[in-house]
Amino acid sequence: IHRFLLQKTNIFFSFGQSAEIDVVLNDAETRKKAEHKTEDGKKDKYFLFYDGETVSGKVNVTLKNPGKRLEHQGIKIEFVGQIELYYDRGNHHEFVSLVKDLARPGEITQSQTFDFEFTHVEKPYESYTGQNVKLRYFLRATVIRRLNDISKEMDIVVHTLSTYPELNSSIKMEVGIEDCLHIEFEYNKSKYHLKDVIVGKIYFLLVRIKIKHMEIDIIKRETTGTGPSVYHENDTIAKYEIMDGAPVRGESIPIRLFLAGYDLTPTMRDINKKFSVRYYLNLVLIDEEERRYFKQQEITLWRKGDVVRKSMSHQAAIASQRFEGSAASESALEQAAREESG
Numbered sequence: 001i002h003r004f005l006l007q008k009t010n011i012f013f014s015f016g017q018s019a020e021i022d023v024v025l026n027d028a029e030t031r032k033k034a035e036h037k038t039e040d041g042k043k044d045k046y047f048l049f050y051d052g053e054t055v056s057g058k059v060n061v062t063l064k065n066p067g068k069r070l071e072h073q074g075i076k077i078e079f080v081g082q083i084e085l086y087y088d089r090g091n092h093h094e095f096v097s098l099v100k101d102l103a104r105p106g107e108i109t110q111s112q113t114f115d116f117e118f119t120h121v122e123k124p125y126e127s128y129t130g131q132n133v134k135l136r137y138f139l140r141a142t143v144i145r146r147l148n149d150i151s152k153e154m155d156i157v158v159h160t161l162s163t164y165p166e167l168n169s170s171i172k173m174e175v176g177i178e179d180c181l182h183i184e185f186e187y188n189k190s191k192y193h194l195k196d197v198i199v200g201k202i203y204f205l206l207v208r209i210k211i212k213h214m215e216i217d218i219i220k221r222e223t224t225g226t227g228p229s230v231y232h233e234n235d236t237i238a239k240y241e242i243m244d245g246a247p248v249r250g251e252s253i254p255i256r257l258f259l260a261g262y263d264l265t266p267t268m269r270d271i272n273k274k275f276s277v278r279y280y281l282n283l284v285l286i287d288e289e290e291r292r293y294f295k296q297q298e299i300t301l302w303r304k305g306d307v308v309r310k311s312m313s314h315q316a317a318i319a320s321q322r323f324e325g326s327a328a329s330e331s332a333l334e335q336a337a338r339e340e341s342g
Contacts, residue, residue, distance in 0.1 A: 018065065021151065054120055067109075075103040126266055130277065133274065136155060165191045165300070181285075182206035194303055214247075214286070217284060218236070218257075
């Protein structure tokens, strides 16, 4: 009786026979890994893939008691991309669902290995774990049985690569309170890659209130749901103090905000009609009476291609190389590659 109670995620004990499933990628030794946040806020490393790359490997089914047979209704492996909204748990929205049959119904009398390959898999969205939503990709191998399936899942991480935006105009804005305050600020562009530097300037044209503190915040806004059940979650990712003390008329203050040190994702707009992630620069001024003045401006974040690796498929390599076709000098590209690999 005790043996019937023993059960793990990937181990099943039945009629004296048990099996364990393991999924191993063909290029596990050479494929790059990426850190990704889990639901509990910790970071783990997962194998990194790009859109269009082939996912291939082996499924090992190991019998715990050699010589005893294991009956099954078929063995399969799936490649799944799904979105889970935390307020609607258990209802997974699959946007990619591929299945490969590895074995027909029958029995296994000894441990076996099955090869699989999902060719040039479409992975349209970036992996994401947020406050109210999770987008994940995983492989799931299953030995189908009458009573209890034996299955094993293996998560992977997908990064979406972008190219240099053709139009990347600067941001110019004015903040003012009539006859009291007139500030003009300018950021060098409106679209930044994840390791970029925000360069800007703030001009004080009129200052008749006593400002004691000024900062720029990067705010991440996650939006989930549709219609009446829309949830907005704002998270301040970074605070950058511009000045501490009173500015004078005619003064200009430079801004240099390095993005590489912050936990940022690319901007995501209306992903599978389920959620969005947007980023804003928030200029905050606080006067001596603790009144707050602020002006918010959306910026677009994107992921620049890493240096091309042998393990990448042709399609992903093209995506990675696109930004190198710009007019940037070779030394600048080498520097960018060093920064990305670093």
